[in-house]
Amino acid sequence: MRPFFFRLLFLFVLLISTTSCFEIIEELSLHKDGSGNLQLTLNASQSKSKLASVMLLDTIQGHKVPSKKDIKEHIEELVSDLNASEGISNVTYKLNLDSYIVSLSCDFKEVANINDFVQKLWDKQRSKGTFKSYSFDVGKQLFSRYYGFKDNLKNSVRSLKDDDKKVLDNASYTLIYRFDNTVKSFSNRTARLSKSKKAMMMKTPIMDIVSGASTIENKIQLTN
Amino acid sequence: MKKLIAFLLLGTTVFINAQETIEKVPANAKVVVSANSGNLLELMSIKQLEESLLGKMILPQLEQMGIGSSFKDVGLDLKGSAQYFLQSNDSIMYNVVVLPIKNHNKLESAITTASHMEIVQEQELHTIESKDIEVSIVWSKEYFVFVYGALVSSYFKQDEVIERYGLEAEKEFSWDNYIQSDSLDTDVEMVLVKEAVDEPSDETEEIEITEEIEEPDTYVVVEKVENVDYEEDIDYEEDMEYDAAEYNHYHMEVSANDSIKGMLTTAWSFKKAKQIIRGSKDTSIIRNKDFKKSIDDKAELSIYIDDFTTILEPWMDQLGLPQMRMSKNLLNAYEGMSNGVNLYLNDTNIELTLATRLNDEMADYYKGIYDRDLNDKFLNYINEDKAIGYAAMAINTENILKEYPGIVSRSMPNIPYVDKELVDIATEAFSLILDEKAIGELINGDGVVVFNGINEREVTYTTYEYNEETWESEEIQETKMEKIPEMLIMLSSDNPSILNKLIAYGVKKQVITNENGYYDFKIPDFPMSVYVIIKDGIVFISNSKEEATQIASGTFVPYLTDEHKSMLTKNKFAAYFDGSRLAQELPVEDMGIAQMKVIIYMLDNFGSLSMETSKMKGNTITNKIEWAYPAGKGNAMEYFFDMIQNMPR
Structure with missing residues (x-):
């Protein structure tokens, strides 16, 4: 229970804060043999004043606001689940609640291990569907990024209240793939090849992914 | 019946106060609401009212009822007055509405329709008769009186009263009382109500008024319920834990009593309605000096509350809950307090005053608490051109801490399960633990919060830069402009030495930074920087670095008009808010909130609001709320209707 004056001040900060802004960064380093490292980062640093105000309230727009302890516990649970997953090792995380940045990193034996973990998470939420994010054909050295959540994400966003949807307006998704070999060809024209030709990057607004205006799907053929 | 009540509401909606109807309000009314329609109709004609949104809502209902298509068709005197009052004694609370009549025939036609x-005619009075009617309605050629009576249940639980009115003693319902009960007498007989229905006389205090109370009419109620076979009527299972027949007996008792109580309510309410309509100036509340002092004839609406504890007590008894009894004890502290509220709808503003007259004991406490004036040095740090609002108070912390135990002790004399001696020990311990003088010197009790609008500041955030060779990421710091509300809090402190020591400790521990005369506090989890300055016996707390620098260096430029200076220094509490200016400063485009257009519309058309609580005059504290709406919006009535009509949907 915080004094009324401060509650009022925080609510006011929330009211006048510009719309939320955050970025998700997916970085995948893939070796020739199919093993590699995945790092996922959620950076909400641009909205830190707003989030700091939200954290001082109990609820926002009808949603319960988690405490720092809750956030830490959820991430640790995820880390523990990842550690217990087959083919996944070296799971680490960084949580910075001053800047509101969280990142999670793990090594995998093959990309299918990541797919299996995501599927398990999905099943845990009692959501229907089979999802595959990555595939890598070691023989052909062909890497594929799929986007299986298309309709689910669209429906989820559609069911949100207008005020909640605003949270996604300025959010972006960045995908970075790094390889041992150089890239021979790729299917997604919005992706950019690095000067070394061994890495690809694409950055897109999340709302474009939701609406279908942009896709994160890509097929990348590497040199042998 | 609902239609009749709706009709009354329609009548009162367009009314407001005059001398004649107030003469019908008895001297010992506990609450009086007077609506002065003469003043109201100076602001808006009946025609304008009929064409307004309110008229468009009400008139179709009048037409539907077959009464007519104009407010005038109701037959009431729209330029006259309307009174609502509450009168109570230990057995019944009367809610009464008195309206003046313009056209007797039209009114009767409207009532029958x-x-x-x-x-039905009774001497010079008329009434309507119905078995179902829950209220009493009586009218003469000049006045219409509506009475709704509510009995005080605790009164009817007394043995003497039960005997007097032939009631059945009701058990307090509890399942425990009905488990494994003995045999049941299936013959339930309701007995005669005592022939003379004695109504406890109304108490009249302070002024010498003898209200003539007629002997009540004689009522005889005989009703018999014979041989009710509960076994046949109720299909209950044999192994049920409670005795269903006994349970039904309980309901029979209640329903028999309800019938008698209903008769009493109707009889007393009808008698009351006749008393009211035949009341004269001599027995009227206009002879009550306290009422006269509290109510202003120039106000469009006035409310008088005589000792509000006597209004709440019957309700609390009615509920009969332990926590309610506790609240009742808390109210003891406010015994004998009266309130007068006046609402003025002026050409450029709306004003509401509330005068509270305290009892002598509470007045002494409050005089101690209010024994401090606002530090006039605060005025050197307020710039009216910048500020969107402020709130100030001037109370004496030392006296609050000294008086508080006394207030607690007086408020809790008889809380069930709480030992009075324990309360006294606890309050004394409170006094012992606290050093009132030292706390009073640290925080004197006067302070101001100034809301200095919404300003931009530069903030840093983390993002990433990517190496074009490998797309390796690197964390970088970037800046952006962000809007934040700026606040300044000022508190007087005669002895801030403990604060200085705390700050010195914070500086040593590197959670506070000394920045050339002001301190930068790094408060964990707080979304903005906080700057503190201790200067000239004032503790300044601000979230604006620019303002902190100006205060510390003595370069702050104050500006306050005499009106605001006076409001701040002449009152115990004062608050001001300029809604229209806030609307101009809000970053509407960025806020992205769906309902924002309504909020912006409201703020844009809001004007300014000020609130103040005066110093004590005798035993009276006066609160005033003034709403100055933007110019060019017509008078208060036109402004209100315009606001509602043009509200974005």
Whole structure:
């Protein structure tokens, strides 16, 4: 229970804060043999004043606001689940609640291990569907990024209240793939090849992914 | 019946106060609401009212009821007055509405059309009779009186009263009382109500008024319920834990009593309605000096509350809950307090005043608490051109801490399960633990919060830069402009030495930074920087670095008009808010909130609001709320209707 004056001040900060802004960064380093490292980062640093105000309230727009302890516990649970997953090792995380940045990193034996973990998470939420994010054909050295959540994400966003949807307006998704070999060809024209030709990057607004205006799907053929 | 009540509400909606109807309000009314329609109709004609949104809502209902298509068709005197009052004694609370009549025939026609009931004449008075009627309605050629009576249940639980009115003693319902009960007498007989229905006389205090109370009419109620076979009527299972027949007996008792109580309510309410309509100036509340002092004839609406504890007590008894009894004890502290509220709808503003007259004991406490004036040095740090609002108070912390135990002790004399001696020990311990003088010197009790609008500041955030060779990421710091509300809090402190020591400790521990005369506090989890300055016996707390620098260096430029200076220094509490200016400063485009257009519309058309609580005059504290709406919006009535009509949907 915080004094009324401060509650009022925080609510006011929330009211006048510009719309939320955050970025998700997916970085995948893939070796020739199919093993590699995945790092996922959620950076909400641009909205830190707003989030700091939200954290001082109990609820926002009808949603319960988690405490720092809750956030830490959820991430640790995820880390523990990842550690217990087959083919996944070296799971680490960084949580910075001053800047509101969280990142999670793990090594995998093959990309299918990541797919299996995501599927398990999905099943845990009692959501229907089979999802595959990555595939890598070691023989052909062909890497594929799929986007299986298309309709689910669209429906989820559609069911949100207008005020909640605003949270996604300025959010972006960045995908970075790094390889041992150089890239021979790729299917997604919005992706950019690095000067070394061994890495690809694409950055897109999340709302474009939701609406279908942009896709994160890509097929990348590497040199042998 | 609903139609009749609706009709009354329609009548009162367009009313407001005059001398004649107030003469019908008895001297010992506990609450009086007077609506002065003469003043109201100076602001808006009946025609304008009929064409307004309110008229468009009400008139179709009048037409539907078959009364007519104009407010005038109701037959009431719209330029006259309307009174609502509450009168109570230990057995009944009367809610009464008195309206003046303009056209007796039109009114009777409207009543019969709305209620479908027959009009009955009794001497010079008229009424309507119906078995179902829950209220009493009586009218003469000049006045219309509506009475709704509510019995005080605790009164009817007394043995003497039960015997007097032939009631059945009711058990307090509890399942425990009905488990494994003995045999049941299936013959339930309701007995005669005592022939003379004695109504406890109304108490009249302070002024010498003898209200003539007629002997009540004689009522005889005989009703018999014979041989009710509960076994046949109720299909209950044999192994049920409670005795269903006993349970039904309980309901029979209640329903028999309800019937008698209903008769009493009707009889007393009808008698009350006749008393009211035949009341004269001599027995009227206009002879009550306290009422006269509290109410202003120039106000459009006035409310008088005589000792509000006597209004709440019957309700609390009615509920009969332990926590309610506790609240009742808390109210003891405010015994004998009266309130007068006046609402003025002026050409450029709306004003509401509330005068509270305290009892002598509470007045002494409050005089101690209010024994401090606002530090006039605060005025050197307020710039009216910048500020969107402020709130100030001037109370004496030392006296609050000294008086508080006394207030607690007086408020809790008889809380069930709480030992009075324990309360006294606890309050004394409170006094012992606290050093009132030292706390009073640290925080004197006067302070101001100034809301200095919404300003931009530069903030840093983390993002990433990517190496074009490998797309390796690197964390970088970037800046952006962000809007934040700026606040300044000022508190007087005669002895801030403990604060200085705390700050010195914070500086040593590197959670506070000394920045050339002001301190930068790094408060964990707080979304903005906080700057503190201790200067000239004032503790300044601000979230604006620019303002902190100006205060510390003595370069702050104050500006306050005499009106605001006076409001701040002449009152115990004062608050001001300029809604229209806030609307101009809000970053509407960025806020992205769906309902924002309504909020912006409201703020844009809001004007300014000020609130103040005066110093004590005798035993009276006066609160005033003034709403100055933007110019060019017509008078208060036109402004209100315009606001509602043009509200974005």
